[in-house]
Amino acid sequence: MSDQAAVDKAFDALKTYNWGTDPKVLLPITEEVVATHGDAAAREKLEARLAELLKTDVSRDSKDFVCRKLMLIGTAASVPALAALLPDKDNSHMARYALERIQVPEAAAAMRDALPKLSGVLKVGVIASLGVRQDAASVPALAALLGDSDAMVAGAAASALGDIHTPEAAKALLATQPSAATAKLDATDASLACAESLLAAGNKAEALAVYKSLIGQEQPKYIKLAATRGMLLCAGKK
Amino acid sequence: MDNPQDTPKQPSRRDFLKTAGAASAAIAIPYVITSSALGDATRPPASDRIVMGGIGIGNMGRGDQGAFLGRGDVQYVAVCDVRKGARDGAKGKVDGHYHNKDCKAYNDFRELISRTDIDAIHCATPDHWHAIVVIEACRHGKDVYCQKPETRTLREGPLMVQAARRYGRVVSGGSQRVLEDYRGLVNKCWGGELGNIKSINVNVGPLSQPCNLPAQPVPADIDWEMWLGPAPWAPYNSKRCDGNFGTSGGSWRSYIDYSGGGMTDWGAHHFGGATFAVDVRELQPEEVIYHDEKDGKYVTLRYPNGLLFHHNKPKTGHMQVEGTPGEKRAAKPVPTYKGQGGIYGDFIDCVKTREKPFRDIELAVNTVAVSHLATIAYTLQRTLKWDAAAQQFTGDEEANRMVDRARREPWQL
Numbered sequence: 001m002s003d004q005a006a007v008d009k010a011f012d013a014l015k016t017y018n019w020g021t022d023p024k025v026l027l028p029i030t031e032e033v034v035a036t037h038g039d040a041a042a043r044e045k046l047e048a049r050l051a052e053l054l055k056t057d058v059s060r061d062s063k064d065f066v067c068r069k070l071m072l073i074g075t076a077a078s079v080p081a082l083a084a085l086l087p088d089k090d091n092s093h094m095a096r097y098a099l100e101r102i103q104v105p106e107a108a109a110a111m112r113d114a115l116p117k118l119s120g121v122l123k124v125g126v127i128a129s130l131g132v133r134q135d136a137a138s139v140p141a142l143a144a145l146l147g148d149s150d151a152m153v154a155g156a157a158a159s160a161l162g163d164i165h166t167p168e169a170a171k172a173l174l175a176t177q178p179s180a181a182t183a184k185l186d187a188t189d190a191s192l193a194c195a196e197s198l199l200a201a202g203n204k205a206e207a208l209a210v211y212k213s214l215i216g217q218e219q220p221k222y223i224k225l226a227a228t229r230g231m232l233l234c235a236g237k238k
Numbered sequence: 239m240d241n242p243q244d245t246p247k248q249p250s251r252r253d254f255l256k257t258a259g260a261a262s263a264a265i266a267i268p269y270v271i272t273s274s275a276l277g278d279a280t281r282p283p284a285s286d287r288i289v290m291g292g293i294g295i296g297n298m299g300r301g302d303q304g305a306f307l308g309r310g311d312v313q314y315v316a317v318c319d320v321r322k323g324a325r326d327g328a329k330g331k332v333d334g335h336y337h338n339k340d341c342k343a344y345n346d347f348r349e350l351i352s353r354t355d356i357d358a359i360h361c362a363t364p365d366h367w368h369a370i371v372v373i374e375a376c377r378h379g380k381d382v383y384c385q386k387p388e389t390r391t392l393r394e395g396p397l398m399v400q401a402a403r404r405y406g407r408v409v410s411g412g413s414q415r416v417l418e419d420y421r422g423l424v425n426k427c428w429g430g431e432l433g434n435i436k437s438i439n440v441n442v443g444p445l446s447q448p449c450n451l452p453a454q455p456v457p458a459d460i461d462w463e464m465w466l467g468p469a470p471w472a473p474y475n476s477k478r479c480d481g482n483f484g485t486s487g488g489s490w491r492s493y494i495d496y497s498g499g500g501m502t503d504w505g506a507h508h509f510g511g512a513t514f515a516v517d518v519r520e521l522q523p524e525e526v527i528y529h530d531e532k533d534g535k536y537v538t539l540r541y542p543n544g545l546l547f548h549h550n551k552p553k554t555g556h557m558q559v560e561g562t563p564g565e566k567r568a569a570k571p572v573p574t575y576k577g578q579g580g581i582y583g584d585f586i587d588c589v590k591t592r593e594k595p596f597r598d599i600e601l602a603v604n605t606v607a608v609s610h611l612a613t614i615a616y617t618l619q620r621t622l623k624w625d626a627a628a629q630q631f632t633g634d635e636e637a638n639r640m641v642d643r644a645r646r647e648p649w650q651l
Contacts, residue, residue: 019473020452034619037636061450064470071643072636093646094470101639125647132393132642132650152648159650189377192404220354222379226405 007032011049014066018059026065033069047073054081060090067094074098076106083110092122100129108135115141124156131160139164143172146187151180158183162190167203170194170210188214188223195230208234281310288589291316291356293347293371294363295328297481298385302360302412303328305582306383307335312586316356318344320461345461347371351378358589361385362412364479365503366469366496369394369651372409372599376401383585385412386506387498387606388599393642395603396629397651402599410585410595411602416510417574417581423557427515429569432561435516437546440508441556444485445613446492446499451475468645469495498609505609506602512557513608517570518545519601522626523608526615535619537612542626549612614640 006028013025029046036042050066051074063085070078078098085095099107111126112135118126127145130138138160145157158178161169173191178184191210198207211234214227277283288311292303295317307314314335317328325343332341344350351359351374358381361371368388375382382402388411389395402409417424426432453473456462462474472478472495477488485491485500492499513519523539533552540546548554575596577587588595614637615622623632631637645651 019450021450023448023450034617037618037620060471072639090471093644096644097470100644101642103635103638121647124650125644128647128650129644132644156648156650185377189404193400196404220379222405229406 003028011053014053014062015056015058017062017065019061021061029065029069033073036073043073044075044077047075047078051078051081054085063091064094067091067098070098071101074102074107076102076104078102079104079106079110082107083114086111086114086126087117087122089122092125096125096129100132103133108133108137111135112138112141115145119153120150121152123150124152127153127156127160131156131163134164136164136166136168139166139168139172142169143176146172146176146178148178151178151183154178154180155183155186158187158190160190162186162193165190165194165197167194167198167206170198170206174210174213188219192226192230199230199233204234284313287311287313288586289313289315289355289357291318291350291353291359292328293318293350293359293361294367294385295319296321296324296362297483298412299360299362300324300328302362302383302385302582303331305579306360306586307332309579309582309586311590315340316342316344316350316353318347318350320345320464322459345464348374351375351380356380358382358408358585364465364481364490364496365498366390367467369398370468370645370649372398373401373651376405376407376409379405379407381408381585381589382599383410383412383582384599384602386510386602387502387609388412388506388602389606389610390496390498390502391642392607392610392629392640394651395607399600399603406592408585408588408592408595409599410581410588411506411510411597411599411605412581413507413510413597413602413605414581415507416514416605417596419507420511420515420557423559424511424515424572427517427559427561428572430567432559432563433565433567434562435545435559436562437548437560438512438516439548439551439554439556439558440505440512441550441554442504442508443500443550445501445616446485446494446497447487449478449493449495451478466646468649470646498606498613501613502606502609506606508556509608510597510602510605512547513605515557516545516547516559518543518547519604522604522624523547523611524624524626526611526622526624528615528619528621530619535616537615539608539611547608549608 010026010028032046036046050069053066054063082095082099085091099111108130111130114126142157142160146154148154155178161173173187173194178187191214195207195210208231211227211230215224290306290312292299295303306312314332317325319325329341329343333339359375360383361368362385363371365387368384372382372384427435452475454475456474465479478490480489482489485503490496491503497503518541521541524542525540527538529536536548536550536552538546538548573596575581575584577583584596611624618637622634622637625632
């Protein structure tokens with residue numbers, strides 16, 4: 001049974017919470033998260049109170065705490081408040097901390113929508129989160145970033161396509177390769193991930209095409225070995 | 239040892255030695271080779287040594303470095319740490335050992351990993367870095383010895399195994415205690431003396447806690463952004479990043495963003511030893527049963543073969559095994575290290591033979607999964623079903639959200 005007065009007091013504490021404050025003052029909120037499991041109405045109320053704080057000028061530390069709780073209990077209702085933080089360099093990561101794990105399509109859509117508005121490491125972070133979510137709907141947007149002039153963005157897009165590893169992701173990686181050396185290594189790893197997935201799904205011809213693309217002379221020996229091993233598996237040999 | 243990193247464009251150390259040798263022979267210039275490079279009865283020639291570097295060279299890393307540096311079949315060439323003092327100290331140790339100034343020191347592990355002359359690395363960063371370093375090392379064709387606990391989240395484990403297998407790398411976990419601390423119990427269990435094992439109990443803890451320490455000025459000695467890496471941003475505080483072995487505050491091992499606390503830090507040893515003793519190293523539990531009883535809270539992890547694995551069961555001894563002593567079982571040979579020199583020798587031997595080490599990353603990942611599964615059940619205070627094949631909880635979305643956590647940009651697995 002939750003102690004509503006204690007929860008209210010903890011929400012009050014959040015307004016002035018900052019590094020150096022004893023984190024125990026927020027414990028009632030953490031306990032409320034556990035106590036409201038299975039109680040949709042209580043959860044909705046708790047989520048709304050947390051999300052509302054993200055729209056205020058509470059400290060970065062308070063928003064950090066809120067995002068950690070929304071990571072657990074957040075729904076589509078929290079997505080707008082979280083998505084609004086994606087371009088904010090101080091809070092973008094913690095917004096993704098929640099959005100990456102909230103398994104509603106609105107969360108992925110919000111991150112996809114944010115991509116064109118972001119650059120540099122914040123863009124890389126959102127790309128990575130879409131990859132972790134294995135968001136197949138992001139493949140076209142990620143494919144378009146493989147040729148990005150920012151090598152970090154191109155490499156992150158390649159890695160995310162590897163995380164998604166659908167046949168469409170494999171095709172995108174075959175069609176466009178990043179130019180920077182570091183991004184090329186990401187693309188190679190992503191291509192191997194796609195080929196493994198294609199092979200596991202029985203698409204041997206498509207897997208073979210990916211493996212063959214990775215055995216060029218310019219590749220280090222260990223990558224050629226990985227691709228050759230894959231080609232043998234495509235041929236039914238272990 | 240053949241270096242898989244060799245490429246036509248980037249000559250390796252061995253290519254260089256071959257070329258240098260051929261050139262000197264062709265133009266008949268006397269070529270001076272040191273006795274160290276030629277090797278002797280106790281040390282192979284330089285071309286046959288495993289070329290190594292170390293990443294995260296503080297407390298545990300210092301010990302690991304010493305173990306590898308002391309081996310005649312290792313040529314230790316590089317160190318990396320985000321603390322200048324640790325980095326310089328580690329370089330000095332290597333240079334002193336070889337009586338030269340050749341060891342290179344790096345702040346950014348990616349520079350060390352991208353060197354094509356390095357065969358293997360050891361990693362003893364704080365736990366929140368392990369998966370990134372191990373996976374990135376595999377992608378660069380390196381073999382890896384990684385300190386325990388090998389993972390910070392459940393999702394990291396299979397990705398580390400996948401990277402090792404994808405690139406044919408030897409990746410060893412780092413707990414020497416798994417084999418060495420419980421030999422008596424292991425021999426009894428594997429020897430069949432205890433019959434069929436029904437359950438075992440491990441007492442270990444605590445869980446890690448949130449950290450909200452106040453900001454302090456960042457010392458010039460540390461690259462704070464790199465120390466935090468994929469963890470949520472937080473201000474510098476010496477206690478937040480202290481490498482001491484405590485798990486109850488005042489060390490990174492105490493705090494949730496960097497460690498699972500005693501549950502993973504000592505759990506890697508004890509759960510590793512226990513899963514070895516009762517022979518479930520190759521499995522992951524299928525259910526985590528949360529108990530909240532008069533005598534205390536504890537969890538029981540149930541394995542697919544029916545074995546019950548208790549954590550902190552009240553009134554039950556550490557490593558207490560329940561068997562069927564009246565029904566003796568046929569003895570099985572107990573797995574052990576390969577090569578000479580304990581867990582380090584096991585790793586180096588496997589780098590040479592390409593066999594799986596005693597603490598192959600897959601077994602290490604299964605061990606730390608016990609810690610993570612128990613932690614999630616304690617946090618949510620309920621019983622959970624775990625589908626090991628899918629690496630997902632069944633019918634519990636909140637628990638699934640705890641399988642991983644978003645990494646701070648630009649870091650990704």
